[in-house]
């Protein structure tokens with residue numbers, strides 16, 4: 001499995017406000033780059049915190065990119081994958097529309113009622129882990145669904161867990177020229193944080209996009 005984390009942050013490293021309200025950090029050019037990255041992926045993944053905060057669609061917008069996917073034999077849209085241990089995705093969430101396949105990664109804590117509800121809404125549920133989703137096991141299961149490249153859009157809790165598990169191959173981060181602030185505002189990597197064995201990244205390139213900078217890294221390990 002090849003895992004690319006892509007996110008947009010303010011110059012002070014925040015993904016959104018302390019109210020967890022979405023902020024347009026990217027400009028038009030960066031959003032278009034994100035659309036292309038989605039189109040090149042088998043799946044687009046977020047944590048349920050992002051679904052609850054943003055209600056994203058996680059789909060490819062550009063018609064030509066959708067057509068190119070079907071021409072090469074892929075589904076028109078990448079699958080949407082949500083790390084959602086207890087299956088808290090609201091039944092009226094946009095990810096339950098029929099625009100793309102939706103796969104919920106749950107843990108043993110999900111109730112039978114929640115499993116039935118998610119499946120009734122049309123989602124595929126993959127269970128891995130006792131408390132939180134065991135991301136390594138879940139990714140192995142996704143590979144059996146034919147998912148080889150995953151683009152992860154956030155949020156900070158999920159990104160931290162993926163780095164902690166050593167599952168990230170590449171990181172792209174757009175740094176927008178905006179200051180958000182707030183000690184409780186989500187950052188690119190939240191969770192418990194590292195105190196040693198910090199993930200090591202290698203800067204691949206820097207590009208000026210919109211009024212910000214796109215930084216691309218290879219992740220070399222912990």
Ligand SMILES: NC(=O)C1=CN([C@@H]2O[C@H](COP(=O)(O)OP(=O)(O)OC[C@H]3O[C@@H](n4cnc5c(N)ncnc54)[C@H](O)[C@@H]3O)[C@@H](O)[C@H]2O)C=CC1
Pocket residue numbers: 006007008009014015016017019020021022023025046047048049050051053054083084085086132133134135153154155156157158159161162186190
């Ligand atoms: N600027 C950007 O590029 C982006 C910003 N965001 C922002 O990030 C915020 C949401 O981020 P978070 O609250 O950190 O939520 P998150 O999206 O990282 O989801 C975390 C939740 O995922 C579930 N989960 C299941 N297994 C997990 C595991 N092994 N590790 C971690 N989480 C697991 C848990 O319920 C956990 O609470 C929102 O404010 C959203 O707007 C989100 C994506 C992109």
Ligand SMILES: Nc1nc(O)c(N)c(N[C@@H]2O[C@H](COP(=O)(O)O)[C@@H](O)[C@H]2O)n1
Pocket residue numbers: 006007008022023024025026027031034046050054055056057058059153154
């Ligand atoms: N790349 C990027 N730049 C920003 O400025 C953002 N605010 C976000 N947010 C994430 O984009 C997703 C929204 O997806 P849809 O457009 O609804 O498909 C969602 O994951 C946001 O948190 N991303």
